[in-house]
Amino acid sequence: MHETDGSDGWVAVVGTDATGRTIAAAADAAGYDVRLATAPGDDPASDAPADFDDREALPLETALDGAGLVFEATAESTALERVAALTPADAILATTNTSPLAELAAVTGRPERVVGVYPAGPSLSAVELGHGERTDGDVVSRVRELFEASETPAYEVDGEVPGSISERLTLRFRLEAIRRLEGGTDPAAIDAAVKRLGFPRGPLEAADRDGLDDLERSAKTLVEYGVAVHVPDRLSALVEDGALGTEAGAGVYGSDEPQAPRERRYEVDPWPLFAPVVNEAARLLEVDATTRAAIDALLEQGANWPRGPLRLADEYGIDRVVERLQAAHEATGRATYDPRPTLRELVASGTVGLASGEGFYGYEYESRTFETVRYERRDCLAVITLDRPHVLNALDEASWLGLRRALEHADADDGVRATILRGAGRAFSAGDDIAEMYGWEADEEATTFFQEVLGPTVETLRQHSKPTIAVIDGIATGGGCELVLVCDLAVASHKSELGLPEALIGAIPPIAPAYGLTSLRKKDFFELAYTGDRLSGLEATERGLVNYAVDADQVEDVARELARATTAASPASTAAIKRGWNRMETEFHEPFFEAYLESVAERVQSADGQEGMGAFLEKRAPEWVR
Structure with missing residues (x-):
């Protein structure tokens, strides 16, 4: 031997x-x-x-x-x-x-x-x-x-412990997906959403392939051993009807081959499907069935998960996992959703994953403030938050300067692979701080602001060597909308509102007509700039302002997914791609940007500008001189 x-x-x-x-x-x-x-x-x-x-x-x-x-x-x-x-x-x-x-x-x-x-x-x-x-x-x-x-x-x-670790966790994932069918969700939408996270197959495709009868049998066996598992009525009905999966010619997908088209990947939020899996993994840790590393490795290596359930929990946020479980437990009363003590204890201690620097695992983490801007390093991602929620994150001088310093800090950190820009509260940013601008007493103040504060910050964002992703969940108007246009990628919630209303206060948008035109078409730009209308997230997607419009619950997750996806590329290649694009913009658009900065300073100090800003602050309609 x-x-x-x-x-x-x-x-x-x-x-x-x-x-x-x-x-x-x-x-x-x-x-x-x-x-x-x-x-x-x-x-x-x-x-x-x-x-x-x-x-x-x-x-x-x-x-x-x-x-x-x-x-x-x-x-x-x-x-x-x-x-x-x-x-x-x-x-x-x-x-x-x-x-x-x-x-x-x-x-x-x-x-x-x-x-x-x-x-x-x-x-x-x-x-x-x-x-x-x-x-x-x-x-x-x-x-x-x-x-x-x-x-x-x-x-x-x-x-x-009855049932293998990988079987118990995979089973929870597939049962939760089948439960969604009972609520009327299309199986193709569920599988497409899960596959966007890097899974080779969706949970329902995999259940059909491996046999629904085997899935039901495994679940019932665990129940016999006293494990808190609920067998969905939909699963039992399919098995009873002989729709056992691919080999039987019918299953979740009927007699057709599973189809989970890529274009449907944002219809459903896939992250809540993992909550029962994480809950079961926490239970296994509590009874010393195995280790954290083994749980994740078994799912990654054995089931081809892109990341194990505990790493996914850290990424999503353990606090959000517990919220999902509590909501499901209150709605159903099922023990399988009752959050495990391990999860409750982590949340109580503020140990919630990437967002805190520690969860089931530890991560590179940094938190600091630049003026009115919050900066966080979450593992390989920099998260920059405009933090003036009481004024819808209006961009005053401190905000522009803080944003520039935060961007420079992220750019200098070799561990940062992508940068996310977001706003606190119910807005990304409502644009420049009108009250501050209205308070300027001399033309020089306006000129200095646009040429030495706003302009250099826009250039810092444009020249940022890492991929930049804007997260819009609410209002993004004026300068806020223009920041979105300068970012490389953007994700908006359906309820978001994006617009360029500067002309309504007698000013002009200085960024959009220069750098924004690479993503915003002429007629779209003029419509927004002339009318002050706002686009919904879906309309913004159709017109090229943002990449994806999703439900509000998904917007931060999709932005993070995009940021993570960019890390698959070589950092040097990513930087070279941006340098090439920026050279084009610099050659063709920079002179226009400089001219628009001079023009906007003039417009703000003009009679129209003063009337428009005053009317805005006084909440009345401006009286233009025709």
Whole structure:
């Protein structure tokens, strides 16, 4: 046998279906002497790795006589007892049955030599090693050596917890998606939304592929063991009707192939689907079933999640996870939604994830204030917040200067990969501070402001080397709207209002007619500038002011997703792309911007400007001289 095993016997694998053959192929690839054995109920037409498709399966007694390590990979609840009776007394018994290990090991006569082996995915990309109270540590180490030799990551878990870790968490995710169907949500919209986060398949596509009957069976098994799981009526109805999934020709998606078109990815908020998964993960941590790192690694490596559930919780915000769970618990009364103590304690301590610098994991975090602007470094993202909510984040001189300093600070930090610009409260920004401008007593004050404060800040934003993403959830008018135009990307809520009303107070928009025209068409610009009308988030998307319009609950998340997506590119390439674009803007538009800054200073100090600003502050209609 393989020299790292330390045993004189060979490796026997009982079960010739996909799981058994996959384990046998891994052991064979690692250099072990492997014997494959048939078992009742085996499916000979296996889709397992080709390495073992042609390997002759031996009779059970022949394969087990002299084996040093036996993998029992069958669907038979009593198979382990039979295997133990035919195996040498010192052999290690490894079972893929996810029932509590003590219950399984009791019938073998050697509970200290029984270990659980639970593949975290069909390709054995990761494996869970379950141990019981009486399992010998050396036994677990022996089995771990085999998987390590085959380059399969192995994670130790508590075998007394029914169901594998990856099964329990994946099950919660799919059940929650099916529950959304009961509320009338289109399955394609759910899957498209989840896939936008980097998942190769949506939860409903995956449920159809793996079999709805298996999903229901797994859920009911956990219920029998006292686990708080609710089986959706929709799932039971589908199974009862024979709509078992892809192989049956009908499932969640009926008889058609699953279709989750990319253009539907923002119809549904995918993040709440993970709340029950995070709640279950917290429960597993509370009973010491495994570690945080193992939970995330098993889902990432075994189920191809882009990030594990605990990392997703940190990204979304543990406080928001708890809010989602509490709302669902109040609406349904189901125990599965009752937030676990671990989550409540984290929220109570202010440990909520990226937004606080620490959650389930620790992150690079910095928080500081530049004038009236808040700056945060959240891992690889800089979040800059215009923070004058009492005046709708109107941009006074301190705000423009603070914004410039915050942008410069983010630009100088090599750890920052993208910068998000947002507003506090119910506005992104209502534009320049009219009261401050109305208080200027000399023309020089206006000229100095636009040429030495506003202009350089706009140039700092335009030349920022990192991708910039504007987050609009409310009002973005005047200078606020123009900041959106200068940012590289933008996400707005449907209820947002974007406009260029400067002419209504006798001024002009200085940024939009220069740099804004690269994203705003001539007729759109003139309509906004002449009329002072405001566009909704959806209209702003259609006219190119923002990339996406989504429900208010999603706007911050989508902006963060876009920011994270930009980090896939080389930082040097990202900076080079921006430099190239900026060179074009500088050559063709900078002279116009300088001219508009001179013009806006004149307009603000003109008779029309004074009348318009005075009327605005006095909340009356201006009286223009025709």
